[in-house]
Amino acid sequence: MNAAMNATVLVINSGSSSIKYQLIDPATGSSIAAGLVERIGEDGARLEHTHDGLTTERDARVPDHREGMRRALALFDDLGPSLPDAKVAAVGHRVVMGGRRFDGPTIIDDDVLATIERLAPLAPLHNPPNLVAVRAGLDLLPDVPHVAVFDTAFFHDLPDAAATYALDREVADRHAVRRYGFHGTSHEYVSAAAADVVGRDLADLRQVVLHLGNGASAAAVVGGRAVDTSMGLTPLEGLVMGTRTGDIDPAVVFHLVRTAGMTVDDIDDLFNKRSGMRGLTGHNDMREVHRLIAGGDPDARLALDVYVHRLKKYVGAYAAVMGGLDVLTFTAGVGENDPVVRARTAAGLQFLGVEVDPARNDERSDEPRVISPDGATVSVLVVPTNEELAIARQTMSVV
Ligand code: AMP
Numbered sequence: 001m002n003a004a005m006n007a008t009v010l011v012i013n014s015g016s017s018s019i020k021y022q023l024i025d026p027a028t029g030s031s032i033a034a035g036l037v038e039r040i041g042e043d044g045a046r047l048e049h050t051h052d053g054l055t056t057e058r059d060a061r062v063p064d065h066r067e068g069m070r071r072a073l074a075l076f077d078d079l080g081p082s083l084p085d086a087k088v089a090a091v092g093h094r095v096v097m098g099g100r101r102f103d104g105p106t107i108i109d110d111d112v113l114a115t116i117e118r119l120a121p122l123a124p125l126h127n128p129p130n131l132v133a134v135r136a137g138l139d140l141l142p143d144v145p146h147v148a149v150f151d152t153a154f155f156h157d158l159p160d161a162a163a164t165y166a167l168d169r170e171v172a173d174r175h176a177v178r179r180y181g182f183h184g185t186s187h188e189y190v191s192a193a194a195a196d197v198v199g200r201d202l203a204d205l206r207q208v209v210l211h212l213g214n215g216a217s218a219a220a221v222v223g224g225r226a227v228d229t230s231m232g233l234t235p236l237e238g239l240v241m242g243t244r245t246g247d248i249d250p251a252v253v254f255h256l257v258r259t260a261g262m263t264v265d266d267i268d269d270l271f272n273k274r275s276g277m278r279g280l281t282g283h284n285d286m287r288e289v290h291r292l293i294a295g296g297d298p299d300a301r302l303a304l305d306v307y308v309h310r311l312k313k314y315v316g317a318y319a320a321v322m323g324g325l326d327v328l329t330f331t332a333g334v335g336e337n338d339p340v341v342r343a344r345t346a347a348g349l350q351f352l353g354v355e356v357d358p359a360r361n362d363e364r365s366d367e368p369r370v371i372s373p374d375g376a377t378v379s380v381l382v383v384p385t386n387e388e389l390a391i392a393r394q395t396m397s398v399v
Contacts, residue, residue, distance in 0.1 A: 005085075005086070006026075006027045006087070007026075007396075008086050009026055009090050009091070009392035010022075010023050010024075010083070010088050010091045010092070010141070011093075011094070011388045011395070013093075014065060014129045014130055015126075015129060017039060017040045017042065019036065019065060019072055019133055022388040023076075023088070026389070026392040029389050031388070031389075032051070032081060032086060033049065033051040033076065033079075033080070034049075035048050035072065035075060037068040037071055040065055041062070045060050045061060047062075047071060051081065065132040065136060066132060068136075070136070073140055090144050090395050090396065090399045091146045092394065093130065093149065094149055096123045096126035096127060096150070097120075097123035098116075098150030098153050098180075099122060099152070102115075102150045102156070104153050105149045105150075105394040105395060105397060106147065107146070107147055107398055108146040108148050113135070116130065122176060122180070134146065134148070149185060149391045149395060151183060151185060152181055153185075154184030154187055154188040155182075158179065162227060162321075164178060165177060165233075177233055179231075179237075180232070181229035182215075182229075183211045183215065183217045184229075185391060185394070186211050186332065186385040187209045187221065188226075189385060189387070189389070190209050190211070191205075191207050191221040191224065191329070193368055194207060194329045194379075197368045197369070197381055198326075202224040203223045204223070205223070205326045205327055206221075206319075206322040207220070207222075207328070207329065208221075208314075208315055208325060208327075208328050209221060210311060210314075210328070210330050210331065210335055211332045211335065211385065212330065212341065213334065214243070215235055215241050216242075217229060217231045217238055218311075218315070218318065220318035222322050227322065228318060228321050230246075240306055242276050242284030243272065243274065243275060243276045243278045243279070243284045244272050244273075244275055248271070277289055280302065280306065281299055286338055286341070289303060290338075308344045308345055312345055312349065315328065315352070327379045327380075328346075328354055328380045329383050330381070336382055336384050337364075339362050342382070346380060352377075353376065354378045355372050356380055357371060366384060367384075368382065368383040
């Protein structure tokens with residue numbers, strides 16, 4: 001590491017059994033090192049660390065997230081860059097659920113920790129592992145500020161009409177049942193980047209962002225502010241996803257309890273882990289779905305029809321919510337890499353001004369790009385998301 005290096009941010013993203021980390025220079029946007037600890041709490045955990053183009057893998061026993069954080073930091077000592085040399089100015093933690101409280105990146109203190117803990121019942125799979133990693137990080141790197149960047153923050157100020165379920169007010173209020181939205185860091189980053197791509201002021205644009213990864217969500221963004229999004233109380237609502245149903249009649253739950261004898265936990269597992277593309281085809285990966293379709297599999301063909309139908313519905317709905325559409329952007333694993341999904345989503349939306357140029361759509365690239373024809377009413381874009389960089393930049397904005 002040379003002495004001229006900028007201050008860096010260590011970004012931590014911890015899931016139920018993994019910790020991903022990335023050391024980022026927020027000024028240039030470059031990733032200096034990245035890695036992960038996965039299968040935490042299982043028999044054999046796996047560590048991976050990449051620095052200077054070299055990836056090192058290790059097996060280890062990692063019983064919990066605290067040990068996982070300790071191991072991750074030790075990899076910097078072992079494989080470089082050393083964290084003191086890297087001038088780490090802050091640690092940015094992805095925290096999934098910020099509830100009604102957090103509307104932006106927040107420096108973590110005891111009160112913030114307690115609030116994230118209080119919000120855990122709203123995100124039982126996410127906030128607890130986030131918290132353990134935050135606490136371990138605070139212990140292991142006590143000399144720099146730690147910042148929480150919430151998945152929900154971009155949607156904190158959704159209009160009430162979009163955030164409110166038509167549920168008994170008292171029950172909803174008592175149990176904090178409302179639409180929070182997720183993937184906010186990605187939707188905010190991508191909608192801002194999209195304005196740059198089209199060379200227009202963010203304030204002037206009505207945008208739909210389709211974040212299509214293993215999890216998937218749509219957001220309607222007017223003038224840089226979110227006015228609707230497809231995920232709700234939890235990341236289950238909305239689009240068809242790799243393993244999640246997305247929108248489904250809630251009475252399906254009553255039906256399965258009464259007629260199939262399933263428990264709430266069975267149905268939670270069914271809707272979140274065994275549905276979506278996996279439930280329809282046996283595979284959550286869209287590449288596998290395309291291979292099945294090429295082989296003539298009718299289930300896979302139907303699955304893609306359902307996936308695209310849902311997408312189209314959301315684009316149309318959000319154009320209506322916003323009173324028009326200027327920019328439609330695809331991002332995340334499927335959105336960035338799947339020209340078939342993009343073309344089929346746009347097909348038939350000419351009445352909204354949405355058109356995709358086939359040659360532009362088929363071109364493979366890692367760069368943000370326009371895939372609509374010149375002069376089209378709606379600019380259709382592909383913009384690679386970069387949640388780690390967005391977290392790093394948001395972190396620096398408050399320290
Ligand atoms: P993400 O959650 O953003 O990492 O996206 C992961 C998902 O992207 C995978 O499960 C695949 O469904 C999808 N994906 C990745 N590469 C491709 C590709 N070349 N074509 C279609 N889908 C892809």
